[in-house]
Amino acid sequence: MSARRPPLFGVHEGRGASFTDFGGWQMPVEFDSIRTEHAAVREDVGIFDVSHMGEIVVTGPDARELMNRLTTNDVAALAVGDSQYAAIVDEAGTMLDDTIVYRLPDEDGAPSYLFVPNAGHDETAYDRWIDHRDAWGLEATVENRTEECAMFAVQGPNSPSLVADAVEGPDVDRFAATHVTVAGVECWMARTGYTGEDGYEFVLPWEEAETVWDAFDCQPCGLGARDTLRLEGGFLLGGNEFDHGSNPRTPIEAGIEFAVELETEFVGRDALAAVVAEGPEERLVGLEVLERGIPRTGYDVASPDGETIGTVTSGTMSPTLGKPIGLAYVPAAYAEPGTALAVVVRGEPKEARVEATPFIDIA
Amino acid sequence: MSFETPEDRRYLESHEWALETDGTVRVGITDFAQDELGDVVFVELPEVGDAVDHEEAFGVIESIKAVSDLYAPAGGEIVDVNEALFDAPELVNDDPYDEGWMIEIEPTDVGELDGLLAAADYADQIA
Numbered sequence: 509m510s511a512r513r514p515p516l517f518g519v520h521e522g523r524g525a526s527f528t529d530f531g532g533w534q535m536p537v538e539f540d541s542i543r544t545e546h547a548a549v550r551e552d553v554g555i556f557d558v559s560h561m562g563e564i565v566v567t568g569p570d571a572r573e574l575m576n577r578l579t580t581n582d583v584a585a586l587a588v589g590d591s592q593y594a595a596i597v598d599e600a601g602t603m604l605d606d607t608i609v610y611r612l613p614d615e616d617g618a619p620s621y622l623f624v625p626n627a628g629h630d631e632t633a634y635d636r637w638i639d640h641r642d643a644w645g646l647e648a649t650v651e652n653r654t655e656e657c658a659m660f661a662v663q664g665p666n667s668p669s670l671v672a673d674a675v676e677g678p679d680v681d682r683f684a685a686t687h688v689t690v691a692g693v694e695c696w697m698a699r700t701g702y703t704g705e706d707g708y709e710f711v712l713p714w715e716e717a718e719t720v721w722d723a724f725d726c727q728p729c730g731l732g733a734r735d736t737l738r739l740e741g742g743f744l745l746g747g748n749e750f751d752h753g754s755n756p757r758t759p760i761e762a763g764i765e766f767a768v769e770l771e772t773e774f775v776g777r778d779a780l781a782a783v784v785a786e787g788p789e790e791r792l793v794g795l796e797v798l799e800r801g802i803p804r805t806g807y808d809v810a811s812p813d814g815e816t817i818g819t820v821t822s823g824t825m826s827p828t829l830g831k832p833i834g835l836a837y838v839p840a841a842y843a844e845p846g847t848a849l850a851v852v853v854r855g856e857p858k859e860a861r862v863e864a865t866p867f868i869d870i871a
Numbered sequence: 872m873s874f875e876t877p878e879d880r881r882y883l884e885s886h887e888w889a890l891e892t893d894g895t896v897r898v899g900i901t902d903f904a905q906d907e908l909g910d911v912v913f914v915e916l917p918e919v920g921d922a923v924d925h926e927e928a929f930g931v932i933e934s935i936k937a938v939s940d941l942y943a944p945a946g947g948e949i950v951d952v953n954e955a956l957f958d959a960p961e962l963v964n965d966d967p968y969d970e971g972w973m974i975e976i977e978p979t980d981v982g983e984l985d986g987l988l989a990a991a992d993y994a995d996q997i998a
Contacts, residue, residue: 538909543910800915802938804938824936854931
């Protein structure tokens with residue numbers, strides 16, 4: 509299978525970006541340096557091309573029920589222009605993906621939703637929605653618009669003023685969304701993001717990507733900085749903190765219980781109710797390494813007496829804090845912030861401590 | 872983009888440079904290597920008195936995004952270590968051929984350097 513490319517692949521290449529394969533997409537990983545791009549978002553504003561994210565639109569008389577049965581949060585709570593974070597789980601409660609669900613304006617009196625699966629998950633999500641719609645006999649159209657839509661994220665404390673200058677249309681509060689016009693192009697604009705900063709995400713027509721990209725004069729940022737920013741923010745990365753095949757996790761142990769609404773009926777609901785009732789065996793925790801050493805994906809986590817008890821799922825030197833940080837699954841008994849642990853770096857246990865996430869103050 | 876490859880030293884295909892002065896060999900990584908790694912945040916180096924083997928790993932360098940082994944251009948004994956890098960690993964990015972040096976080796980067989988790449992050959996490799 510050949511890699512999918514975002515509409516601005518050539519534009520980014522011309523700007524000197526380096527690229528990486530992510531979820532089957534060739535995406536810019538670095539434009540200038542991760543540190544420069546990271547700092548721009550923490551202190552000023554930066555723009556990311558996140559066109560690898562999927563876009564699936566679900567519309568019709570039963571759209572709400574279909575969405576509610578296939579995501580863990582309460583879709584009925586969404587008014588037009590609201591958004592919510594949710595997990596997509598199987599019957600056993602194991603995460604298939606995490607997503608943001610947006611309620612679009614109604615169409616012909618029926619509710620309409622946009623949800624955003626992770627890179628490379630759009631086709632499996634689309635099939636899942638179609639299969640369940642048909643099995644349940646629900647009336648809803650499901651469209652995979654991933655290759656019709658570009659998506660950009662404008663993030664950072666100065667994003668509101670940059671967006672106010674570039675956008676014709678109303679501003680929105682955190683987690684709210686609306687249609688706006690940017691340089692003559694209609695976009696779906698949401699005040700959401702994956703960096704821990706205030707910011708906006710724009711979903712727009714693929715062929716208008718360059719016009720909209722050029723409307724935001726700020727630091728271009730790649731997936732490298734996106735990863736360090738989200739890690740400081742304590743956000744999950746699909747493929748790292750959960751993977752249906754190689755790292756099966758429930759949203760409870762992944763620490764996103766807030767996105768699981770057990771009062772609704774959804775696939776996997778009973779399994780997750782049982783996990784909530786009994787408490788998960790393991791939990792995702794933040795770690796800070798206190799000695800010289802950087803936690804990296806796959807490194808062992810040990811108890812103070814040297815027993816291997818867990819695995820690092822993500823780690824880096826935090827550009828904001830100047831400290832080595834990471835996320836890891838450990839037995840629930842070790843999950844309390846302040847607990848002393850060790851991360852095994854090239855065979856050497858390095859002292860570490862469980863830290864509450866997010867690691868930074870987030871917007 | 873073009874990268875500096877000073878003529879006064881020799882190179883490993885794995886992107887370390889070796890500069891011989893009065894019988895000791897100073898070692899670091901190339902301009903190309905620091906650019907490929909991106910922001911260097913950590914180096915792990917041997918201690919003075921440790922032995923290193925020809926073309927074997929002597930340390931580790933980490934950027935924000937990657938972990939990479941460092942290879943010795945010659946076998947011998949470590950006689951000096953650039954401890955400034957422990958607090959300022961970014962020197963490897965800022966000045967890879969001077970302030971960003973890593974170790975000095977007293978080589979067992981300085982002739983091992985003859986097998987390394989000349990600057991022009993290394994420049995071809997990264998072109």
